[in-house]
Amino acid sequence: MKKNDFIERGMAGSVSSQKGSLAPVPAPLSAGSARPTRQPRPVRGEAGTKSRLVQVTNWEELAGAARYRANALAKACHISVRELERFFLGRTGKTPHQWLNELRQMEALRMLAAGKSVKEISFDLKYSRPANFSRDFKRFHGRPPTWVQTTAALRSGP
Secondary structure, eight states: OOHHHHHHHTOOOEEOSSTTOEEOOOOOOOTTOSOOOOOOOOOTTSTTOOOGGGGOOOHHHHHHHTTTOHHHHHHHTTSOHHHHHHHHHHHHSSOHHHHHHHHHHHHHHHHHHTTOOHHHHHHHTTOSSHHHHHHHHHHHHSSOHHHHHHHHHHHHOO
16 A cells, blocks of 8 residues: 555554554553653743742833833843843733833823824834834724824814
8 A cells, every 4th residue: 555545544653663553552541551741830920939020110211221122121121022021921911012002102192292294203102104103003003193193183172
């Protein structure tokens, strides 16, 4: 028999080193097997764990210095991106990227209310181009930044 014959028929097994013989496929472990189950690991930063990240109090400042990038924030904290993800998921329920984007957009809203231009804000929040900032702002808030500027100007009055 050829190897393709087994594949076409759907027979389980793999071809061993001897021609024509099949090695049996090991059966899956049953529920009553002797293997111990693993206990879930605690998320770093939860109560009772020893994480340096719990001691950090200036996250907003670090985020700005890291140009609102998760990998740069992890590097600034001297940890891996995955460890930062576990910490943020345990503390906020969000990934670092989601948290950084939310922080960035709230800062943008504050700057727009203060009267800064879209170009200034995109530069201050480390966007490569104002168009990228406008796209992200609209995606997050549901309205373009110019609409927010116009609304804020109308509220303040002449």
